[in-house]
Amino acid sequence: MKKEDLYELMGDIDENAVADAEKPPARSRHRWINHAAAAAVFIAAFAGGVFFMAHFDRSNDKKYDDVATIPETADNAGFGYGIQNAVLAAAQYPEMPEYPDETKYPYGKGHEEAYSEWASFKRELREQPPGYKDGYDTFFTSSVRTFLNGTGSGNMIYSPVSLYMALGMSAEITDGNTRQQILDVLAQDDIDTLRQHFKSIWLANYNNDGMGSLVLADSLWLSNHYSYNKNTADLLADNYYSSVYSGDPGTEEYNSLMHDWLNKQTDGLLSDHVSGIEMPPDMFVMLASTVNYSGKWGQQFNYNNTAPGTFHSPDADVQCDFMHDTKYDGLECGENFISIDLGLAGNGKMRLILPDEGITPEELLGDDSVMKFMLGNTNYVTTKDVEVKLTVPKFDVSSSIDMIDGLQELGITDLFSSESSDFSPLSDSAAGVSVSKVEQDTRVTIDEEGCRASAFTVMVAMGGWLPDETAELTIDRPFIFEIISETGLPVFVGIVNDPTR
């Protein structure tokens, strides 16, 4: 870029910041504290989880009460057998340097070094082998259409990455046709490829620097009444960043341990859902996979501009709070929709997609070009460089999806059949095991909290003189949202039919 271009481009920076710079800042000894407090508030938080539970088909078997706790032996020593409730392996996450908030470095001392360390760490995580996301697009398209279907007048949220992880771990603990069906749905050639891709996706998207977070967490819950292959459990811990637990299913203590883990991984956002998850006494294994995401808007909404308004839900009009702002990021216009991206500071973006009147979000998701757009392909949209008066509802929506029917529809059937399933990699004595529960619970909230007065409400239009035209985007009818990570990976997709539910 030419230096003249950069100077010209500087003219388009945030209009609000320009207005603030009209007067010198007050030199208060408390200014660092104020700034830190503002930076510490997140305005959006997202969490999701998938739970896989497999148990023995005991219709012709002896009752659970007859099964004795497997004693600890020389072979399984250290693996927790015989212990009531134990953590067998705790996932080791990368120790990410904290985002070097300048406010913690009075007069900038030491900030440059901290920034370099943080930046180089992030760069290393992002640098994964080419093609590491291969297959994810296929999985995303088929699974989104399967699980975001039949929402009726309610809301539905789905985290493809969370299911991807849970299925990935399931492929590791199964074999034969059971595994192959999973690999087919994940569009992976073989288990080795899946393992590499999984690890790369995990690392490339990991973010936990105090500014924003995207943490994918897995856990494997075993029963101390059965024997397991230690190598498989170790493999999950090493390659899938999974923690491994063993305990006595059905007991309050073991359920409590599991609830604590889930609540911790999802920052308590799903506590209502978590309390309903229980490990039955005859459980053979449970997998839990969570995604916890939080981000702060790049340009925050002005709290003072939030006002009540009417949202046209399919059933009836409802009243809710709408956030209003002027955005200069332009609009993406597709054949049957309009979309706008809202940046989340250093942690990806949220994309809002409003179908044209008369078209439902589900109908829109059936369009291949829309799917490609959601995966980052912009060949199917026209970018309109306009100033946008955006009106978007605040929402706090959650959903719980029973995924068994959908997975069977996608082609995974053996996992749910005690006759066909093959869990041999996990246990030599796993005949008669089937998955009895697959559930994904998700919650997404957005609001304007954390705004510092009107400091980030308005931005200067890009390029040229003035926007050629202005546009209004009022999201007051059912819409689709997508949370996309910094690497472009869609992490959450949802349909909001009623922001008040």
Add this chain to the structure above:
Amino acid sequence: MDDNDIIRLYWDRDERAVAETSAKYGRFCMNIAMNILADHEDSEECVNDTYLKAWQAIPPQKPAFFQAFLGRITRNLSLNRYNSRHTAKRGGSEIPLILDELCEIVSDKEGTEDRVLRKELVNTIDRFISALPDEKRYIFIRRYWYSDSISAIADRLKRTENSVSVELFRIRKKLRAYLTERGYDI
């Protein structure tokens, strides 16, 4: 007069809008133009053109920050005029110095004209600016948006010119690292 009242005059096509704008923001716009052009006559013309542009733009526009809206027009007009006349080598303008400083951030090779990419770049720079402490943000914007001289910034902050220069050097270095980290090769 309140900004909303002035904007209402523009919407009513009332020519008092220009007089009110000039009374309230004439000096502000003149300072920006002078920083870039260092010529009173040229600057005055740019400021007058600013009012004309505002008259043409409002309506349909309704600027949320009227002052910055005007300042941006003045800045662009002055820059255009500077570009068309800079061969005259008129002294006193901050632009040659500012451009030299910006060389530390860019490669100075021909870059993309893609508006979408440029917009993304502006958004990224905005995020960088918003994360700066108040005083650093002030210094950065005064220098690269208002095109203030370093001595003027130092005066306003009651700091030495050297300390402002050092501060700017650090911010430019950080901005370059920040952009590189986000995949920009500019």
